[in-house]
Amino acid sequence: xxxxxxxxxxxxxxxxxxxxxxxxxxxxxxxxxxxxxxxxxxxxxxxxxxxxxxxxxxxxxxxxxxxxxxxxxxxxxxxxxxxxxxxxxxxxxxxxxxxxxxxxxxxxxxxxxxxxxxxxxxxxxxxxxxxxxxxxxxxxxxxxxxxxxxxxxxxxxxxxxxxxxxxxxxxxxxxxxxxxxxxxxxxxxxxxxxxxxxxxxxxxxxxxxxxxxxxxxxx
Numbered sequence: 001x002x003x004x005x006x007x008x009x010x011x012x013x014x015x016x017x018x019x020x021x022x023x024x025x026x027x028x029x030x031x032x033x034x035x036x037x038x039x040x041x042x043x044x045x046x047x048x049x050x051x052x053x054x055x056x057x058x059x060x061x062x063x064x065x066x067x068x069x070x071x072x073x074x075x076x077x078x079x080x081x082x083x084x085x086x087x088x089x090x091x092x093x094x095x096x097x098x099x100x101x102x103x104x105x106x107x108x109x110x111x112x113x114x115x116x117x118x119x120x121x122x123x124x125x126x127x128x129x130x131x132x133x134x135x136x137x138x139x140x141x142x143x144x145x146x147x148x149x150x151x152x153x154x155x156x157x158x159x160x161x162x163x164x165x166x167x168x169x170x171x172x173x174x175x176x177x178x179x180x181x182x183x184x185x186x187x188x189x190x191x192x193x194x195x196x197x198x199x200x201x202x203x204x205x206x207x208x209x210x211x212x213x214x215x216x217x218x219x
Contacts, residue, residue, distance in 0.1 A: 003062045004141055006089045006109060006158055007055035008194070009037075010151070012210035014083035021081035022203045028068050032058040034162075035107055036200035037207050043173060046190035047113060053207045054196045056107055056160065062092050062145065069149055087111075087151035091158045092144035105198040106166040107140070108173065112156040114190040121188030124181060131177040136164045156189070169195055 012018060027033070037053040059065040068074060069090070089111075115121055129139065143157035163169035172178055173195070185191060 001061055002093045003059050003065050004091050005057045005059055008087045009053040010050050011085035012052050018081045018084050025077040033200050035196045035198050038197040038199045040196035043195050044193035049192050052210050054194055088149040090147045090149055091141050094144045106163050106169045107196050108161045108169050109194045110159040111192040112189050115156050117188045120184045124184035127181045131181055135172050138162050166197055
């Protein structure tokens with residue numbers, strides 16, 4: 001069983017420190033970074049939230065990853081990016097098997113921030129995966145055990161779907177089937193939804209709009 005790190009960079013106030021962190025931070029062996037500050041878009045946000053970059057990585061089992069996160073080496077590495085704001089979450093993959101991912105992929109990340117109508121949200125959860133039938137998609141995370149490692153809650157759950165391309169992900173999100181189900185999500189909870197491409201760009205190409213602190217350059 002694996003776990004996933006889902007990291008959302010919310011503000012960059014110290015770009016130089018962030019770049020030092022990228023250069024010195026070391027992940028455990030055999031982890032798979034699915035998306036590391038690749039091109040992305042916020043496709044829905046029910047409250048005002050800033051997103052500067054997204055990281056999604058498959059890690060060892062939950063407890064081992066917590067141990068690594070709190071290790072002296074990684075704590076020291078994280079000090080380089082102090083002043084920058086992140087929401088970092090560790091989520092269990094659950095009992096679903098982890099298979100080799102697509103050569104190219106895109107990911108839709110759902111962060112449930114607040115539940116406002118549990119019945120409506122339950123209806124959404126019961127129906128949403130049915131909209132993936134016939135799609136070239138798979139569920140990576142579906143509201144597994146969650147721990148906020150960094151940043152501020154509340155976070156009620158995280159779901160991540162993998163698609164073979166950004167266009168395929170967007171086509172599903174805009175489909176009639178998903179739009180019909182989405183109304184229950186909108187009534188039931190406040191979500192942040194991000195579509196990110198896969199890959200890990202070189203340091204100098206990551207989040208170019210943040211090279212000047214506080215930049216509001218359109219993505």
